[in-house]
Amino acid sequence: MVLVSKLSDMAGPFIDAVRQSIADGSFVRLVLKPRTAAAASETPRRIEARLIELRGQMRISLTAHYERNTRTSNLSLEEVTTWLANELEHQPASVYLETTRKNLQWQPTATGPRVIVHRSHVEVAPPRTHDRPRHTWLDVSARPWLRALGLVDATGRPKPSAAPKYHQIERFLEIVSHQVRAAGWWSDVTMGADRQPVCTSLGATSSPKLTVVDAACGKGYLTFAVWHWLRRVAGLDAQVLGVEARPELVTNAQRIASQVGMDHLQFVVGDIATASLPNPDLLIALHACNTATDLTLLRAVELGTRVALVAPCCHQQLRPQLQAPPEWAPVLRHGLLKERLAEWLTDALRVLFLEWAGYRVRVVEFVDPQHTPRNLLLACVRVRPAFRDSYRRDRIMQLKQQFGIRVHALDPLLDGHIHQTDSSSRP
Numbered sequence: 001m002v003l004v005s006k007l008s009d010m011a012g013p014f015i016d017a018v019r020q021s022i023a024d025g026s027f028v029r030l031v032l033k034p035r036t037a038a039a040a041s042e043t044p045r046r047i048e049a050r051l052i053e054l055r056g057q058m059r060i061s062l063t064a065h066y067e068r069n070t071r072t073s074n075l076s077l078e079e080v081t082t083w084l085a086n087e088l089e090h091q092p093a094s095v096y097l098e099t100t101r102k103n104l105q106w107q108p109t110a111t112g113p114r115v116i117v118h119r120s121h122v123e124v125a126p127p128r129t130h131d132r133p134r135h136t137w138l139d140v141s142a143r144p145w146l147r148a149l150g151l152v153d154a155t156g157r158p159k160p161s162a163a164p165k166y167h168q169i170e171r172f173l174e175i176v177s178h179q180v181r182a183a184g185w186w187s188d189v190t191m192g193a194d195r196q197p198v199c200t201s202l203g204a205t206s207s208p209k210l211t212v213v214d215a216a217c218g219k220g221y222l223t224f225a226v227w228h229w230l231r232r233v234a235g236l237d238a239q240v241l242g243v244e245a246r247p248e249l250v251t252n253a254q255r256i257a258s259q260v261g262m263d264h265l266q267f268v269v270g271d272i273a274t275a276s277l278p279n280p281d282l283l284i285a286l287h288a289c290n291t292a293t294d295l296t297l298l299r300a301v302e303l304g305t306r307v308a309l310v311a312p313c314c315h316q317q318l319r320p321q322l323q324a325p326p327e328w329a330p331v332l333r334h335g336l337l338k339e340r341l342a343e344w345l346t347d348a349l350r351v352l353f354l355e356w357a358g359y360r361v362r363v364v365e366f367v368d369p370q371h372t373p374r375n376l377l378l379a380c381v382r383v384r385p386a387f388r389d390s391y392r393r394d395r396i397m398q399l400k401q402q403f404g405i406r407v408h409a410l411d412p413l414l415d416g417h418i419h420q421t422d423s424s425s426r427p
């Protein structure tokens with residue numbers, strides 16, 4: 001990531017970059033999040049622009065997503081310049097330009113907008129056809145288990161009641177695919193024209209063996225999805241294990257896996273703190289209740305897991321302990337704000353603990369908050385030896401002390417006594 005500039009007038013160069021990418025065919029899409037106005041329902045949450053060919057003319061198709069509906073309009077290339085200039089003048093919350101060369105992120109700051117350059121993840125521009133097939137991370141061969149889990153109807157359409165879960169699964173697979181790629185476990189792949197993953201080595205025998213554990217897997221939605229994507233779509237030799245405390249959920253998930261014929265997918269009853277686990281390359285936990293998230297993170301550190309993807313759930317441990325400095329009294333006076341502060345501190349401490357344990361941690365928005373308020377995901381990648389940098393440990397202690405936190409579920413990491421498995425020989 002390169003910081004290009006922090007100048008107040010970035011609009012011209014940004015618009016030029018958009019025009020240039022359209023002219024040279026590298027344009028993938030542009031996503032703009034307007035600033036929310038007073039009448040929030042009249043402001044689109046998000047506008048997505050893509051390039052299409054309409055009756056022999058190139059057009060930019062804008063899809064504006066409102067709270068309850070979407071509206072589409074098609075602009076000529078000249079009109080796009082005016083539209084974008086107008087939007088930038090109103091200081092949108094964010095604008096993201098994706099091209100096959102690089103991505104540009106427009107971001108407002110207190111001193112004016114700045115533009116950040118990111119690496120592109122898309123190698124091939126999407127087709128310019130008008131009716132783009134809907135992108136999905138789950139191909140048609142996923143239908144039997146999706147149906148058995150009650151997520152889709154007989155025609156393969158997500159059931160309305162299951163739409164948030166279905167959306168969550170797709171987003172999770174998108175994140176998994178980036179991590180698997182970044183870890184170098186899946187390289188013989190290009191992102192295809194319609195942003196579908198195209199695996200050129202399906203069934204390859206040379207791909208590394210991957211071990212994946214889904215901690216507190218519940219009914220196994222993500223366990224099935226990760227298995228499906230890694231093995232069937234990416235063609236990787238993955239073993240996937242779901243661990244869950246409730247036996248009836250495990251029995252049901254195992255029955256579906258057997259019925260559908262999903263080899264190398266297993267579910268076991270167990271407590272995530274004590275279950276006998278293989279050394280996973282990838283450890284996932286989605287909305288594992290309260291400190292079960294931390295138990296998962298402790299296991300990740302103990303087992304030398306390279307990548308851990310964890311979306312925390314309810315945060316109950318810190319709230320009763322909070323004793324903020326006097327300046328924070330106005331915040332702690334309100335129960336709801338106190339609860340939010342406890343959530344933020346819990347996750348901020350998780351990040352610090354994991355950094356101390358040798359991980360690089362990114363906090364990303366998992367799904368749109370409209371689907372669930374539990375929408376943060378900690379993407380953790382082990383990048384250095386654990387427990388070496390005392391500065392990181394000091395930061396944990398300082399933050400705990402500042403807010404009167406005596407106990408955090410990750411405290412066992414403080415003394416670095418966790419026995420770490422050496423997984424350096426693994427891929």
Ligand SMILES: C[S@@+](CC[C@H](N)C(=O)[O-])C[C@H]1O[C@@H](n2cnc3c(N)ncnc32)[C@H](O)[C@@H]1O
Pocket residue numbers: 215216217218219220221222243244245246249270271272273285286287288289292295313
């Ligand atoms: C909110 S559900 C999430 C299920 C699943 N990860 C998903 O997102 O669909 C949380 C699950 O965690 C399980 N759980 C909580 N603590 C656990 C622990 N210590 N060990 C194993 N499972 C646990 C619960 O039984 C429950 O099924």
